[in-house]
Amino acid sequence: MRPRGSAGNVRSLCVYCGSGLGDKPIYAEAARSLGRSLAENGVRLIYGGGGLGLMGEVARATLAAGGQVTGIIPSFLVQREHMLREVTDLLITADMHERKKLMFDRSDAFVALPGGVGTLEELVEQLTWAQLGQHTKPIVVANIADFWTPFLGLLEHMRREAFIRPGLEVPFGVVTEADQIVPQVIALHAMMGGEVAPGALAKF
Structure with missing residues (x-):
């Protein structure tokens, strides 16, 4: 299937x-x-x-529509998370640290759909690195059905209590619908000539 749109310089999410x-x-x-x-x-x-849960849903939908999928999974989760072997590229890592590094290195931007503590930890790690100026890749929080609203409220609480201080803002975008994610990522990526400077999107 030939892509019908263009994501500019955003090649991977x-x-x-x-x-x-x-x-x-x-x-x-x-x-x-x-x-x-x-x-x-x-x-x-x-x-x-x-291959389970939302992970399996997004991967299978991408493949079914003719897209490319890279799966990166640590060996101890191969059975537990029913590794999806049908992906375009499959990388099995020694541990979670290697997995997260490869995911970061191969991605132009990040989005968090609903998930559990693992999803929260991955999102917060990227937000922290961006806050500290360690990367300028766009981050989008997909607040589907208000899933992330309590988290967004916690960030606002941190700001009010002066633990998120001027100069250490947390830069990210928020959308509420899935069809807004890719356009938001593209817009953020183009905002600063392909890079989004920490603080440029500061919400908190």
């Missing part, structure tokens, strides 16, 4: 999401919608390599 489906069908619908959007825009999916 790392998607953090749950290995479960959650309790709302809209979460899986959002994952599938994102997968189709990635394929249509010629953006490669970089994800955790599992």
Whole structure:
């Protein structure tokens, strides 16, 4: 399938999401919608390599729409997360640290769909690195059905309590619909000539 859109210099998007489906069908619908959007825009999916939950939904939808998928999974999760062997490229790592480094290195931007503590940890790590000026890759929080609203509220609380101080803002974008994710990533990537400077998108 030939991509119908163009994502400019955004060639790959790392998607953090749950290995479960959650309790709302809209979460899986959002994952599938994102997968189709990635394929249509010629953006490669970089994800955790599992076949379960939202991870499996976004990967299969990307592949079904003719897109490219790179799965990166540590060996101890191959069975537990039902590694998806149908992906375009599959990398099995020694541990979580290697997995996360490869996901970072191969991605032009990051998005967090709903998920559990692993998804939260991955999102917060990227936000922290951006806050400290260690990367300028766009980060998008997909607040599907208000899933991330409590987290966004916590960041606002940190700002009010002066733990997120001027000069240490947390730069990211927020969308509420899956079809907004790829356009938001493209816009953020182009905002500073392909790079988004920490603080340029500061919400908190």
